[in-house]
Amino acid sequence: MKLACWNVNSIRARHDRLMAWLERTEPDVLCLQELKVVDESFPREALAELGYHAAVFGQKTYNGVAVLSRTEAKQIVRGFGDDDPQSRFLAARIGQLHVLCAYVPNGQEVGSDKWAYKLAWMSRLRAYLDEYCSADDRLVLCGDFNVARDELDVARPDDWADSVLCHVDARRAFETILDWGLVDVFREHHPEGKLYSWWDYRMLGFPKNNGLRIDYVLATKCLAEKCAAAEIDRDERKGTKPSDHAPVVAEFK
């Protein structure tokens, strides 16, 4: 079973690349972030032609998440059930798998209102796990967490020290989510680190490999034990009109 996670930075701008990537990669499940589209404009038909069902939680202009799957998702949950106006979370059951797709807020600037929202949102995500999920289930929580765990996930740690992506409070919030009972499967397969999932469009970020790893596939222990491989498809960051994020792909036995 192949599962992937990708912040596409607009599913309309990425339409052709997404379709080509799906045909080439053939994941069973794909969690998408930053759709930047309302549900009515989501490319359901084009994805159906490739054999994918879609559970969608869209939003105009910003945010938006979806889970694509070969078999239809059941028990779809959009958001945390609070009054959050931003579409950043979707959960569903796909066969025996419990899938959670998250787009954690960036936070903009440490100390800002958006920063407070980011930390509160991460706390809310942990509360969702506590309330509605079992660490004994086959569960994956994946998405763009807008946090680099530690220095192994940052090409130039000094440039990002105390930024919203690397601040100790964001990292602590991330570890609190992991502590619920999740394994960072990419880290398990690449303990040496220094591999990245996001590169700034500006300042030749990708050619210089000035990246950060902020996109994750987290799995419960019983599922992580079955993870045979985890990779970042950095080739997808190359060429014409790429997303600034590369997909993370995990294979489970």
Added chain:
DNA sequence: ATGGCATAATTGTTATGA
């Protein structure tokens, strides 16, 4: 201290991202 690039909403400029 700021912009650099990309995207969406609009058609000149702003908000946001990471």
